[in-house]
Amino acid sequence: MSQRVLLDMDIQGLKEVASDYGYPAYRGKQVWDWLYKGTVEISEMKNLPNKLRERLEEDFVTGMPEIVKKRVSKLDDTAKYLLRYHDGSIVECVRLLYRFGTTVCVSSQVGCRMGCTFCASTKGGLVRSLTRGEILAQVLTVQMDTGTRVSNVVIMGSGEPLDNYVNVAGFIRMLGYKEGLNIGQRHITLSTCGLVPEIIRLADLGLQITLSVSLHAADDETRARLMPVAKKYRIKEVLEGCRYYARRTGRRITFEYALAEGQNDRPEDAQKLASLLRGMLCNVNLIPVNPIEGSGYRQPDRNSVRGFKAMLIQRGIAVTVRREMGRDIAGACGQLKAGYIKEENFRK
Ligand code: SF4
Structure with a gap:
């Protein structure tokens, strides 16, 4: 056993x-x-x-991993950890410093089977899901390593959290243990590529966490090119699930939109996106893509990001542009691990 x-x-x-x-x-x-x-x-x-x-x-x-590697950004003190569990599985987690406190971005699976074309974490498919305690261990590791209390958690590292639903729901409950980390639900964000049945299941739990949904395109065809999951769940269904979530929890949804030059950053994309989201309790987080080796995606220039943002704001949509953090330490999800595996193979 x-x-x-x-x-x-x-x-x-x-x-x-x-x-x-x-x-x-x-x-x-x-x-x-x-x-x-x-x-x-x-x-x-x-x-x-x-x-x-x-x-x-x-x-x-115990479920606690050992730290294999740690890189700290000289630009903004973002720290990226490469962690190894007892069975040799390796994941990344990231510590981000904000004015409001320390945030940890955790991985929920080793690898991922969702296949998003812009993501380094999915290149080797899904290895295994992490247990709730193993996910919690990432937060504990950062807290002990830095000696500062972690106040916020984002479930946005490798893996699709809703593809590991039971463990992730358990992890969220554990974060709130008074005798443990005591992190309230409003300080937790779960990011999903849009698994509709699980969004509904999560909504029915009535948690107060922030749901962040990766949309990345305003039409099904473009979205399916970027994210294979879009062939299973159309944008219309994803948005229906999100409206249900907002109604059940009273929480605003964040839509993540990774801007890739020539793929989804045209004015007509902004127009379509605005009309899809009109009247919804939501905001859009624009993320100029981090270039990943072999993906072929390029970051749009600043002016086109500004233009895209302005078009959404003019149409009544709340927008933020994600500040790039840790760019000098392989900032995009999965890149540190990919780099490490390459180095190890090189040594062999
Ligand atoms: S972006 Fe998230 S859901 Fe998509 S492949 Fe990467 S880890 Fe999986």
Whole structure:
């Protein structure tokens, strides 16, 4: 039987494990304290009896990854981490510093099967989904490494969060544990490529998180060229799911729109986008694409980004342009990992 992940459990669950092994329940709380201090190995939990540590090591891993590589941007202090879990799986997570606090962008899967053509994370397909505790471990790793409290979390790294629905919903609940990280739902953003049934399922949970939906095009044909998922769910259905989400939760939806020169950045694209979103509780986040090796996408120049933004604003749509962060450290999702794998192959 494969080992279970200690970080997947709440305090009560850990106390039950301790009792099952014949130890008082407070031993479970001691395990919890070690976990939330970012302990990677069970053998480091020094105040536990040796026998209990041995039993735990037989049946569990902590779920905490080790830091394989860390790069810090000289431009804005963005830090990008390459993390390795007990089974050798590697993911990225990113720490971003804003005026309002420290944000961590977490990965929800190792790789991704969604196949978006502008994304480096999907090149090798999906390796596996992370458990809720393994996702939480990314936040703990950054918090322990930097010694500063993480106040916001975005689920926007590698993987499609709604393709790992149960673990991601569990992760969101765990972020709110008062005895743990105590991060409120309004400080959490989940980014999806638009899996409609799961958007509806999420809406029915009534969470107060921000839903961010990658639209990237204003017509189905262009969207399908960029994102294969668009062949399954048409823009109309995605927007119906989003309206349902906004109604159920009262939360404004963010639509992500990666601008790629000559693909989706024409004035008629802005016009179509504005008419699709008219009257919706939403805002649009424009992201000039990060060039990815082999993708062939180029970033539009500043004037065309400004023009696109102005056309949306004129039509009553709230717009932001994503500030580029960490450009000098392989800023786009999946790029650090892709670079690392290349270096490793080179060494072999
Ligand atoms: S953009 Fe997100 S959903 Fe699309 S392939 Fe990359 S990780 Fe997956």
